[in-house]
Amino acid sequence: MPKDAAPEATRVALVGDFNNWQPESHELKQLKTGDFKLEVDLETGREYQFRYLIDGEIWENDWQADDYIPVPEFGTDNSVVTL
Secondary structure: OOHHHOOOOOOEEEEEHHHOOOHHHOEOEEOOOOOEEOOOOOOOOOEEEEEEEEOOOEEEOOOOOOEEEEEHHHOEEEEEEEO
């Protein structure tokens, strides 16, 4: 996640259907540049829905996601990555 997406963030978690939407399991590391990074091994040949949780309060989509899927009950979209 680029610093521009969350310039004041101190914590960013990657949450999605691959980790049952549990923010504690995939926290990103903040780099010296201010960007956040995390590598996750996922099964290829699948699509995964995900979002970022910033400082435990703000949800953000990936600006470079492969697609977006509407989530009407929350009035938002989930990011999608296709492997």
